Amino acid sequence: MNGEFDLNYFREKILKMNKQDFADLMEIDVITLEMWEGDPDNLTMRIYKEIAEKTDYTLEQLFNFKEHVPLPWKLDNKITEKREEVLKKTLENEQSFEEALLEIEQKELEEGFEINVAEVKGYFEELKKIGPLCSNRLRKPLVAFIGASDAGKSSLINVILGTDLLPTAFQPMTAAINYVYHELDKPENIGDENNTVVVRTNHEQLVDISNLENIIETGEHVIAIGRTNLIREYGLNKYNEEINEENNQGLTYIFTFIDAPILTGLAFIDTPGISANEKDNQTALKAYQYADVTIYLSQMSSFLREEDMIFIKQIIDSSSREFDQDGRVPFNNLLFVGSHADSVGNSDISEIFNRAVARFLNVQTSTYFAKFGPTYNQETFRKRFYASDIKDPRLSQPFKQAFIAMMENILSVKIRQSRLVQKKAIEEMIKTGKKIEEHLTARINFPATKESLKKYKFQQIEEELLRLSNTKKEVSIRDFHNAYAKIFAINSIEELIKKKEFKNNQEDKKQLLILLQNMVDEKLQGILKENSADFSSKMDGSIKKFNDFFNSENFDFTNFFIKSSTDVATSLGIYGAFSILFGSLGNLGGYLILMQTAGFLSSVGLYGGTVSGTATAISAIGGPLTLGLALIIFSGLVVFNIFGDGWMRKYAKQLVKQFEKLGVEQKYSMEIIRYWDDTAKITAEAIKKVEEEYAQHQKETAQIIQAEIPFLRDLVQLVESVKVAEDEKIL
16 A cells, blocks of 8 residues: 555454444544545545544554554643642752751751750651652552453553553463553662562562662662563562462562653552452552552453452442542542453443443442442442453543543642642641740740659559440440341341342352341441440540640640550551541552651641640541451352252351351451450550650750750741742742
């Protein structure tokens, strides 16, 4: 064809489309198409460009009919450039702010000044952390691809990137957590010639782009540094099976940095296939927890099996709502994709999705979506389903458009959030600084008494709060036992089968198992939330009472208790009824930010807690308490064949026996006990830390305080100067 373009040939032989389908693709009528094909002079350059864009060809390919290589996906340059611009300015201002802090500190040190007052020292340390708060919000969104091993996750990522970077096959291939970033994000200490790093560490240690440079620097967990061939060498099941015996708790992380257009605005996480084995399940969940966006893939020919539904529920339950624009676009960081869409008829795709949504909702409680908000319902959930096929770009086009629109929205939200976080942080730090100065001035005017430590007061509040925690534990166990007995009454299960119109077949029986599991899980969450709310209310009363007492010593008991409980929970990795201090960032990815800035968040009231009030706000449940427990139980259940009339009652009896054999009630009861024991442990350790703070407080003298107030005022003035320049700077 050498430089000429035959539209009829291109449509029939290359695209294999009839006239109507191609006309629909181009959004024209068939008459116009026939006119184009009948007389090539009707085809202008604008039309050629439109054909190329709609069919994912370049103009060169149209005129030379080279092998079709789909173009890599791109985000709107304006959005990605804006994020880079804001991030650059943010980092510059962070550096400027840090240098100003250092200058103030250096000036004082030269004059022989030492920070001895705990409140001033703590305030100074917290000021060092407010910069990263904003830049963390601007980090590239992480997109996790989750699904069974045959769902085509790696293949889809390759299509989006426009490369064959990730290994693919019709068997479980990926066994590592693969991070894919743009080459400009590469840490300098990888080396100019290298673009891939392999890290191996335990499940407890978080590994991501934020600490990769330090990991490389120490070399402690680095397995290899080189080119992209390391992905196949270390990222497949074969490698991980070989090292599995040596380190069963280990995880392999692979970071790759390449030049792909879409990576200017986001990064990908490719995960092992779920349901392949328990180890891959846990690895996939580990990767997902720190993602901003989840793309869940399932083969269209067997779309959303029972095992998929368990994972999807966990993902929805723990997913952030921060990108949903106040509920106007529900589930706006989730997409569910039917891969290999060419295996079913185009007219069947919508019906497959409708049936999948119906099956999912059939095993949920009637109020499942309502707990997220009034706009979350079956219709909005269904809108998140799309088809994809790596061989047929027409089938993937709606998904491509939805994916790009979603990511551009998320980037816009992140830019806005960074400004809001900055504004709130500055306002709160100014208030906090002035509040500290008021307290210190009061201590100068009314020096702390020399009376011995009020040990009996600390012992009194510890006993009071531990009694409260133990009471809530007993009530929670009792309430759960009663609820469990109702759910697993033979008559109740039989009525449930009738209500849901389950049939005597394998698929319906599996759905019944999932529904029962979800009912138990939701009941447990509800019981813990209700009892945690009551615990919160009573704890607030106790804290207020003791705060009033210690205020006579110019000691802010409430603030120290909130900060201490936050520090203790973070260091021990347990949360109990204090979960809201950790879940209020919106998603599990927020834990990373919180762990870096826990003291700041609790002390300035940015995400729970206040400087001097009593609203400890611990009543909500943060994070999926029983994450993974449902899968463990589900995997141990067996679907029995029951023949003849009266199968419902017989099967209900068999189910009850199975759940008893697996010790389901006992396993959940242990979760309840652990939950409240964690609460008690945090409480006891927090009181101990507060008592230590009080001892230090009593040792401070009015003379030391007087010497440090000018330093504190310099710090507050520095923060105020940032606020004055708010329109010009983004801290």
